[in-house]
Amino acid sequence: SQTIHQWPATLVQPVGSPLSLECTVEGTSNPNLYWYRQAAGRGLQLLFYSVGIGQISSEVPQNLSASRPQDRQFILSSKKLLLSDSGFYLCAWSSPYEQFFGPGTRLTVL
Amino acid sequence: GNSVTQMEGPVTLSEEAFLTINCTYTATGYPSLFWYVQYPGEGLQLLLKATKADDKGSNKGFEATYRKETTSFHLEKGSVQVSDSAVYFCALKEGGSNYKLTFGKGTLLTVNP
Numbered sequence: 001s002q003t004i005h006q007w008p009a010t011l012v013q014p015v016g017s018p019l020s021l022e023c024t025v026e027g028t029s030n031p032n033l034y035w036y037r038q039a040a041g042r043g044l045q046l047l048f049y050s051v052g053i054g055q056i057s058s059e060v061p062q063n064l065s066a067s068r069p070q071d072r073q074f075i076l077s078s079k080k081l082l083l084s085d086s087g088f089y090l091c092a093w094s095s096p097y098e099q100f101f102g103p104g105t106r107l108t109v110l
Numbered sequence: 111g112n113s114v115t116q117m118e119g120p121v122t123l124s125e126e127a128f129l130t131i132n133c134t135y136t137a138t139g140y141p142s143l144f145w146y147v148q149y150p151g152e153g154l155q156l157l158l159k160a161t162k163a164d165d166k167g168s169n170k171g172f173e174a175t176y177r178k179e180t181t182s183f184h185l186e187k188g189s190v191q192v193s194d195s196a197v198y199f200c201a202l203k204e205g206g207s208n209y210k211l212t213f214g215k216g217t218l219l220t221v222n223p
Contacts, residue, residue, distance in 0.1 A: 032209055043215035044154075044199065090153055094209035101146075101153035 023091030
């Protein structure tokens with residue numbers, strides 16, 4: 001069966017520090033992968049999606065970036081965090097019929 | 111572009127009460143529609159879905175019917191339980207191979223014993 005992992009589960013970082021969040025999927029090959037952010041009091045915002053290794057599409061302009069160095073690995077990064085980057089970050093992969101979400105990373109920028 | 115509008119809540123009910131969470135959408139073509147549930151501190155889980163007009167999705171006592179004429183996909187449950195307390199998201203997916211979802215803002219449901 002397929003599983004999706006995210007780490008870390010929680011993270012507290014100072015403003016201006018770098019960020020690296022990792023997502024890996026097991027049990028499937030060549031999945032579409034997604035990064036979402038859920039800010040307090042707001043819905044889910046799609047940040048990036050990827051249909052293959054090295055293929056990244058950005059949905060919104062921001063100081064975040066994403067990379068897909070391997071088929072089942074998706075990384076969300078920032079060189080310098082902003083206060084507004086705080087939120088709950090969710091990784092997801094999709095089959096042709098459904099999108100499956102990871103457990104999320106709670107990021108607090110102070 | 112596509113959009114999903116759902117009642118933002120929060121919604122507070124007593125156990126065994128009837129639940130309705132409204133969801134309407136704007137989309138080109140014929141989207142698929144979904145309800146996701148997020149329990150505290152967790153990721154999202156698919157609750158139910160409908161892929162064409164007049165389809166009814168159902169799971170765990172929850173139901174929603176895809177109404178093309180009113181562009182709606184309201185979530186209902188006849189008798190809620192404390193364990194149903196969660197955030198509920200309505201979402202749509204356009205046709206095509208890229209599985210991009212558009213989400214509503216979510217509705218927080220709290221069920222009191």
